[in-house]
Amino acid sequence: MTHSAVNGTSNSLDNEFRFSSDLSLENIRSDQHKFCEERNWLQFHPPRNVLLALVGEVGELSELFQWRGEVTRGLPEFTSQEKVRVGEELSDVLIYLVDLAEQCHIDLPAVVKDKMKKNAVKYPVHRATGRGDKNDDPSAYKQETSDIGDMQREREEGDGSE
Amino acid sequence: MTHSAVNGTSNSLDNEFRFSSDLSLENIRSDQHKFCEERNWLQFHPPRNVLLALVGEVGELSELFQWRGEVTRGLPEFTSQEKVRVGEELSDVLIYLVDLAEQCHIDLPAVVKDKMKKNAVKYPVHRATGRGDKNDDPSAYKQETSDIGDMQREREEGDGSE
Amino acid sequence: MTHSAVNGTSNSLDNEFRFSSDLSLENIRSDQHKFCEERNWLQFHPPRNVLLALVGEVGELSELFQWRGEVTRGLPEFTSQEKVRVGEELSDVLIYLVDLAEQCHIDLPAVVKDKMKKNAVKYPVHRATGRGDKNDDPSAYKQETSDIGDMQREREEGDGSE
């Protein structure tokens, strides 16, 4: 199954969406560090300041989605200008996230790789795909949504260790 | 290595904190895409679902900082276990952020690079550093904090009419 | 009783949902103040601590809505247990919000009343209702959604320059 199945169209190219460059987290970190250092702004970037700035950007991102009801993959309902703004807010969130990792001295790429490995172990493919087979029946879909939702919620809520 | 320069002393080693790998946004995107595809979970990842998951993770991140008062760079006040959790929550935010960019068909690395260039033009070095020179005088510092805060707030708030 | 009028049918009973008590913001404030004071916890409630606790609770609230796609008024898709959790998270957000107002020495009920008056002036009824008349035509609805969305967005975003 591909994105396009989800969207109800049959364009198999959808699966081919990818980012156009290999920009790394370290590229972003070093650019943002230099940007702040040149302006003597690092002094304003202790962890909780940057965290609140991140929350602020997440709020701006949310405002772009707030009155729309459900939104379709690829944002066909958005004007090109609105889509540009989504990209800008995603960028702002990312920049502060990388900045915050630096201020916390967290080696973010290493931790992310490790986290994704843990996720793959925690949610075995066979357990999930079995449920994903019943897509065509709406009631099964609904049940499945709830089940998978439960699985995904375990990730977030589970024993509090995460 | 310390962030002592940032913290008001002159240790030039501060600049040497960096991420240990060149993990790219595209690496994260393709791994997360594959992870979801294998579990037939892409159907649960329309933009607003992923956005709310992102907000949830930002909340979990904030909880780790909430009762602490101001926190020092490098998180010396955190136990090693608490620091691990900060890393995990930062990772969760990042994974959903990259996922959201994919669901929106936003070429995140291209937009980030562009946004950082715009920021550099919008906040010229000379305007900011002039203020940054007066660090040694606490009252000047305070004034400066306010001024720079204003400059940074311009970025977030537009005309500030609300 | 249903919210059917809201949902596009004409059941006028919809307007009858209301809260069952006259609990005031001041009741909540004084109870929460007493709760913290008795435990000697006020010392842990400077403004930014409470703000981050608020963000944490908003995150937990969001997690309850994250994998569901669009959700119907009254939450018929939620189990009774899930609905209880929504109520608890709404409460946690509210308690910290009132707490934060106290820590900031903001007279929240007075400001809220004033804000609602300003909103009524800013968004005149005649301007909005003219658009609301065209509900039956889906394409008009869509147009209207976008228009009203624009009106509502003006409120949030100021000049939209960022």
Next chain:
Amino acid sequence: MTHSAVNGTSNSLDNEFRFSSDLSLENIRSDQHKFCEERNWLQFHPPRNVLLALVGEVGELSELFQWRGEVTRGLPEFTSQEKVRVGEELSDVLIYLVDLAEQCHIDLPAVVKDKMKKNAVKYPVHRATGRGDKNDDPSAYKQETSDIGDMQREREEGDGSE
């Protein structure tokens, strides 16, 4: 102990801060309902729309606190204009929170009262105050901060049931 002890001054009047009116949650709910109904806007207020609007307002609130480092009770560091904006953002969050409770058909005042009773049982006074006695010793304070932080975190994270 009073707020003023926390703030390092001895003004016992601090404890007397209170809201000036008895505005109830039901007052806010009915006013906001009427406001939306008159403009035919209820159709744009399904639960997830209002939730994202709430997240947006929390973001705007956070922006007012982001570059400031720690902030003192009563916001003496804020200009009167900045303090007005804090009040407005707190109001916006509150209005959407009450709106969201209505859209979810959650009897918010009843749930809040119940939640505060549960909190009082969950965090017995004697357990907390024992720790609060050691305020004068900074190292004890620090230890206590961590301990109480743990107690408060239990509230947020505990068994995932909350």
